[in-house]
Amino acid sequence: MISIRNLTKYYRTEEVETTALHNVTFDVKPGEFVSIMGPSGCGKSTLLNVLGLLDTAEEGSFTFNEKELLHLGEKDKSAFRKAHIGFVFQSFNLIDELTVYENVELPLIYAGVGAQERKERVNNMLERMNLSKRSAHFPQQLSGGQQQRVAVGRALINKPALILADEPTGNLDSTNGNEVMDILCELNEQGTTIIMVTHSAHDASFSSRVVYMKDGMIVTEKLQKEKAAELI
Numbered sequence: 001m002i003s004i005r006n007l008t009k010y011y012r013t014e015e016v017e018t019t020a021l022h023n024v025t026f027d028v029k030p031g032e033f034v035s036i037m038g039p040s041g042c043g044k045s046t047l048l049n050v051l052g053l054l055d056t057a058e059e060g061s062f063t064f065n066e067k068e069l070l071h072l073g074e075k076d077k078s079a080f081r082k083a084h085i086g087f088v089f090q091s092f093n094l095i096d097e098l099t100v101y102e103n104v105e106l107p108l109i110y111a112g113v114g115a116q117e118r119k120e121r122v123n124n125m126l127e128r129m130n131l132s133k134r135s136a137h138f139p140q141q142l143s144g145g146q147q148q149r150v151a152v153g154r155a156l157i158n159k160p161a162l163i164l165a166d167e168p169t170g171n172l173d174s175t176n177g178n179e180v181m182d183i184l185c186e187l188n189e190q191g192t193t194i195i196m197v198t199h200s201a202h203d204a205s206f207s208s209r210v211v212y213m214k215d216g217m218i219v220t221e222k223l224q225k226e227k228a229a230e231l232i
């Protein structure tokens, strides 16, 4: 599904040049649940942002279902992202002025889905995320776990093949964090491919493979046999 070859990315500021990704080669098969771990600053978010077409890299290649994406123009990238990728961030990134319902509905409006279908899909998603009663609430009126469930609902509403999650439980206590992990596991069981950055060994234990990064490079990978066997 995803194939990354010799990906290198630099950040340049006036004073310094940082090699955020160094010669990264990485494949993800459909249906996998991959965790990315490693110390702060090692390039995890950069890699996820490149995978999500939110950022680009200078060298190497990145194909998604055999289509080269690295050199697409902004407009094509944005269209590809909306069609195939859902993003979940550590800080939820909900729109505070919109209700729960409206936050989840927004990607459907951007995608040009009609009013009746939007209503059905949003209500189904809120039910699935156990948020039906919170539909008219604003993000600030919700617990962190509820907010992250809204964010997951928004990420899923366009039925993406790939979910990218950057420390999705990083701002949550363990109860709320576990709720979010339950949803991600359920999604993965239903076939959605997930790539998740995490600092939590517990969260990583739910994935089929753990990739460890250091200094912009992938240093080791560990297949979690029991989980991986389910893919075969």
Ligand SMILES: Nc1ncnc2c1ncn2[C@@H]1O[C@H](COP(=O)(O)OP(=O)(O)O)[C@@H](O)[C@H]1O
Residues within 6 Å of the ligand: 011, 012, 013, 018, 019, 020, 038, 039, 040, 041, 042, 043, 044, 045, 046, 047
């Ligand atoms: N926008 C940016 N401008 C300059 N340097 C950046 C930027 N974003 C990240 N970096 C640098 O790139 C490296 C990797 O960062 P990041 O991918 O955020 O790491 P992680 O998510 O693993 O903590 C770090 O050295 C960081 O300081």
Ligand SMILES: [Mg+2]
Residues within 6 Å of the ligand: 044, 045, 046
């Ligand atoms: Mg990060």
